[in-house]
Amino acid sequence: MSAPSPAGHPPFPGTGHSAAVTVDRREGPFGEVVLRRRGEHHEIIANGCFLMDTSDGRSERLLVDAALAALPDGRTGPAVLIGGLGVGFSLARAAAEPRWGRITVVEREQAVIDWHRSGPLAAVSAAALADPRTEIVRADLVEYVHTAPESFDALCLDIDNGPDWTVTDGNTGLYAPSGLAACRDRLTPGGVLAVWSARPSAAFEDVMRNAGFIGVHTEEIAVDRGVPDAVHIAIKAA
Structure with missing residues (x-):
């Protein structure tokens, strides 16, 4: 996601000063989600909170790249779970990388899925959605990591503006010890969690x-103003 911070990011980073045009507005199980067009870019708003737009995407791509780089050498066709479809940058990056095997995307908002399958966000994700490795699962990620029967080599999670700035109150548990333990349980030995x-x-x-992870570190992407975006990386012990 590309999000403003209380420290002073502009309200809609990277999108300039064009007037926003509402493309679609839906009431979902977790509140209102809106797709807007601002100039040549699209942005997603949830319950009045700006989440992300199509103006950059470097940190969303880093989320996937850093997870792959942190995996042990010699792993063939690693399976990746992408938490949050968003504007599609992370999915598109994963599908463009032939080293990934199974690519599972968990997205709780049907509206977001529709915007990719038959709406303007298909410009980002159409090729990735057509990739036979890709599966879209409509589910709440917090619940999914506790109940999913399968394991993954990497979890790439991007459903909030960070562990300290969640979109809905129910997401806070994902970043608590119990949520991180569930993430660890979903990973294969040596698997990578990227947030x-x-x-x-x-x-x-x-x-x-x-929570028992090793190799914990943070990679940063500078933004035009304010603090950098970040990807937190952790590894499950082999």
Whole structure:
């Protein structure tokens, strides 16, 4: 996601000053979601909170790239779970990489899925959705990581503006010890957890270490103004 921070990011980073045009508005099980067009870009708003837009995508692609780079050498066709379809940058990046095997995307909002399958966000994700490795699962990610029967080599999670800035209150549990334990259980030995954040969080790194992960570190992407976007990386012990 590309999100403003209370420290002073502009309300809609990277989109300039064009007036926003509402493309679609839906009431879903977790509140209102809106797709807007601002100039040549699209942006997603949830319950009045700006989540992401199509103006950049570097940190969303880093989310997938960093997870793959952290996997042990020699793993063939690793399976990746992408938590949150968003505007599709992470999915598109994964599908463009032949080293990935199974690509599962968990998205709770039917509206977001529709915007990719038959709406303007297909410009980002059409090829990835057509890839036979790709599966879209409509589910709440927080529940999914606790109940999914399969394991993954990498979890790439981007459903909030970071562990300290969730879209809905129910998401906070994902970043708590119990949620991180569920993520660890979904990973194969040596598997990688990657979490997107609108700002680096040393406190979250500590929570990851306390949850039993090793190799915890953060990679950053500079933004035009304010603190950098971040991807927090952690590895399940082999």
